[in-house]
Amino acid sequence: MKLSLLDTLIVLFYLAGVFALAQWVSREKGGHEKTAKDYFLASKALPWWAIGASLIAANISAEQIIGMSGSGYALGLAIASYEWMAAATLLLVGKFFLPVFLRNGIYTMPQFLEERYGNGIRTVMAVFWLGLYVFVNLTSILWLGSIAVAQVTGMDQFLALALLGAFALAYQLYGGLKAVALTDIVQVTLLVLGGLMVAALTLGKIGGDAGILAGFKTLWATHPDHFKMILSPDNPHYKDLPGIGVLLGGLWVMHVSYWGFNQYIIQRALAAKDLREAQKGIVFAAALKIILPIIVVLPGIAALMLAPDLPRSDDAYPAMMALLPTGVLGLVFAALVAAIVASLASKINSVATIFTLDFYAKRRPDAQERQLVRVGRVTAAIAIAIAILTARPLIGGFDQGFQYIQEYTGFFTPGIVVIFVLGLFWKRANEAGALAAALGSFLLSIALKLAWPELPFVNRVGLVFVLAAALAVLVSLATPSGAGVDRIRHDGVSYATAPSFNLAAIAVLAILVALYAVFW
Numbered sequence: 387m388k389l390s391l392l393d394t395l396i397v398l399f400y401l402a403g404v405f406a407l408a409q410w411v412s413r414e415k416g417g418h419e420k421t422a423k424d425y426f427l428a429s430k431a432l433p434w435w436a437i438g439a440s441l442i443a444a445n446i447s448a449e450q451i452i453g454m455s456g457s458g459y460a461l462g463l464a465i466a467s468y469e470w471m472a473a474a475t476l477l478l479v480g481k482f483f484l485p486v487f488l489r490n491g492i493y494t495m496p497q498f499l500e501e502r503y504g505n506g507i508r509t510v511m512a513v514f515w516l517g518l519y520v521f522v523n524l525t526s527i528l529w530l531g532s533i534a535v536a537q538v539t540g541m542d543q544f545l546a547l548a549l550l551g552a553f554a555l556a557y558q559l560y561g562g563l564k565a566v567a568l569t570d571i572v573q574v575t576l577l578v579l580g581g582l583m584v585a586a587l588t589l590g591k592i593g594g595d596a597g598i599l600a601g602f603k604t605l606w607a608t609h610p611d612h613f614k615m616i617l618s619p620d621n622p623h624y625k626d627l628p629g630i631g632v633l634l635g636g637l638w639v640m641h642v643s644y645w646g647f648n649q650y651i652i653q654r655a656l657a658a659k660d661l662r663e664a665q666k667g668i669v670f671a672a673a674l675k676i677i678l679p680i681i682v683v684l685p686g687i688a689a690l691m692l693a694p695d696l697p698r699s700d701d702a703y704p705a706m707m708a709l710l711p712t713g714v715l716g717l718v719f720a721a722l723v724a725a726i727v728a729s730l731a732s733k734i735n736s737v738a739t740i741f742t743l744d745f746y747a748k749r750r751p752d753a754q755e756r757q758l759v760r761v762g763r764v765t766a767a768i769a770i771a772i773a774i775l776t777a778r779p780l781i782g783g784f785d786q787g788f789q790y791i792q793e794y795t796g797f798f799t800p801g802i803v804v805i806f807v808l809g810l811f812w813k814r815a816n817e818a819g820a821l822a823a824a825l826g827s828f829l830l831s832i833a834l835k836l837a838w839p840e841l842p843f844v845n846r847v848g849l850v851f852v853l854a855a856a857l858a859v860l861v862s863l864a865t866p867s868g869a870g871v872d873r874i875r876h877d878g879v880s881y882a883t884a885p886s887f888n889l890a891a892i893a894v895l896a897i898l899v900a901l902y903a904v905f906w
Contacts, residue, residue, distance in 0.1 A: 388540055393716030400576070400720040404569055404727070405557045411568040412561020422747075422758040425562035426739040427493060427657040436567045437667025440654045440732070441476075442674050443570035446577060447729030450682050451722060452530040455706075456699035458686025461623035462612030463905055466679035467632050468641075470898050473675035475641035477891045479655075480668035483646050485879045486810055488661050495649050495806075496744040501873045502809040503817040510824060511805075512744040514798065515649060519737050521780060522794055523650075524551075524730065524773035529781040530700065531726035537704040538719050547777055550723075551770045554730035559763055562738075566731045567654055573728040574674070580721025581681025583714060588688040588706050605688060612687050615905040628842035633902075636796070636847030643799035647806045650736035662884060669890040676897055730770070737769040738762035796843050800851035801827025804858050809874070817871065819862030823854045830854065 414420055423429060457465040492498045500508035532547035558565045586598050593601025606613050617624050645651055658664035689702040696705060710718055742762040747753060804823040808815035830850045834841060
C-alpha cells in the first residue's frame with residue numbers, strides 16, 4: 387500500500403493546517419504573558435463543544451483505532467463494550483463528580499488527593515500517573531500508530547514513530563491545552579468522517595452491487611459469533627470479556643477510573659468556564675461514544691472476509707485502508723494521523739501539567755508564571771523523547787496492544803476508584819485508608835493473577851475493587867480520621883442537572899439498551 391501524490395498532498399495539507407490552527411488559537415492578546423492557568427487549563431474558558439470533542443480526541447487514538455479493530459478481528463463486537471459502557475460512565479461523571487471538582491477549583495487529580503487526604507497520597511499517585519502516561523499510554527499510541535503509518539507510507543517504523551511524536555509535541559508546545567482542545571473539533575470531525583468512510587467502503591465491498599446494508603447483513607450472517615456482545619464461557623476469548631461480568635463487574639471500575647479520575651481526560655472538563663458548560667460537553671462526548679464502534683470495531687470484523695489470513699490482529703485496520711481508492715486513502719490516513727496526534731498531544735500536556743503543578747510548583751512556590759510554563763514545555767519534550775525510545779521494547783511484542791493496556795492498568799484502577807469515590811462521598815475516609823487501597827490494589831491484583839490465572843482480568847478488577855474498598859474502610863476506621871486535613875468543600879455543591887442534560891442522558895441510555903438487546 388502506497389500513498390499517491392494526491393493522498394500525500396491531502397495529508398500534508400492536514401498537517402500544515404492543524405499546526406497553523408493550533409498556533410492561531412493559542413495566541414494571546416497584546417501585552418498578555420501566558421500564565422500556568424492559560425497553558426495547563428486553557429484559561430478556564432473552554433466551551434462545551436471543545437470539551438466534548440477534546441474528550442473523544444484524547445481517548446480515540448492508535449490503541450483504539452488499530453487496537454480495537456484488531457480486537458474486533460480477533461473476538462468481535464463484544465469489544466465495543468469499552469465504548470458503549472463509557473457513554474453511560476460519562477453521564478455519571480458529569481452528574482456526580484464534576485460538581486465537586488469544579489466547586490473546589492481542582493486543576494489536577496493529585497491536587498484533589500492532597501486537598502482531601504494529604505500530601506503523601508498526592509505524591510504517590512502523581513508518580514504513578516506520570517509512569518503510566520509515559521511508559522504505557524504514550525508508548526502504546528506511538529507504537530500502534532507507527533504500524534499504520536509505516537504500512538501506508540512504506541517508511542521505516544521507527545522513523546514513523548519519531549515523526550508522530552515530534553509533530554504532536556510541536557503543535558501543542560506553545561499553546562498547551564488551548565492548542566489541543568480548540569483544534570480537537572477539527573480532529574474529531576475528520577476522525578468520524580474518515581472512519582465512517584472506511585466502514586462504508588469495506589461493507590460496500592462485501593455487499594457488492596447490493597450495497598452497504600447488504601454487506602453488513604452478509605458479514606453478520608457469515609460470522610455471527612463476532613456479533614455477540616455477551617460472550618459465552620466456551621468462547622475462546624471469554625477470558626478477555628467474561629460474558630455478563632462485563633456489564634456487572636470490573637469494566638465499570640475501569641471506566642470510572644478512566645473517565646472520572648484520569649488527568650488527561652478530566653482536564654478538559656476542569657478547564658470549562660462553568661459546570662453547566664462542562665456537563666454539556668460530557669453529554670456530547672457520550673453521544674459520540676455510541677457511534678465509535680462503527681469506526682473502530684466494524685472494519686476489524688469486515689477484515690475477516692476481506693483479509694482472512696492476517697499474521698496478527700492489529701494488522702486488520704491497515705489492511706482495510708489498503709482497499710481504499712486514491713484520494714479517499716489520503717483523507718482516511720489523515721484522519722488516523724489526526725487521532726494519533728490529538729491523543730499524543732493530550733497525554734504530553736497532562737504529563738507536563740502533573741509534573742509542573744504537582745512537583746515543581748510545590749517545591750518552588752515562588753516560581754514565576756513564565757517559569758512554570760517553561761518547565762511544562764521542557765517536561766513535555768522529555769516525556770515524548772522517553773516514549774519514542776521505549777515504545778518498541780515495551781509494546782512491540784504484543785499481538786493485541788489494546789488488551790495489553792487494559793490488563794496492565796487493571797492492576798491499579800480498583801485502588802484509584804476506591805480512593806476517589808470514598809474521598810468524594812465518605813467523610814471518614816483518610817490518607818491511611820487511601821494508601822492501603824492503592825498498595826492493596828496492586829498487591830492483590832498480582833496475587834490473584836498468580837494464584838488464579840484463569841480468572842478473567844475484568845472479573846479480577848471487580849473482585850480487587852471490593853477487597854480494596856473493604857481494606858480502605860477498615861484502615862480508615864482503625865486510624866485517626868484526619869478531619870483537619872480534609873479541605874474539600876461540599877457546601878454549594880448541587881447534583882441537579884439541566885433538563886437538556888437529563889433528556890440527552892435518557893436518550894443515550896435508551897440507545898445503549900437497544901444496542902445490547904439487538905446484539906445480546
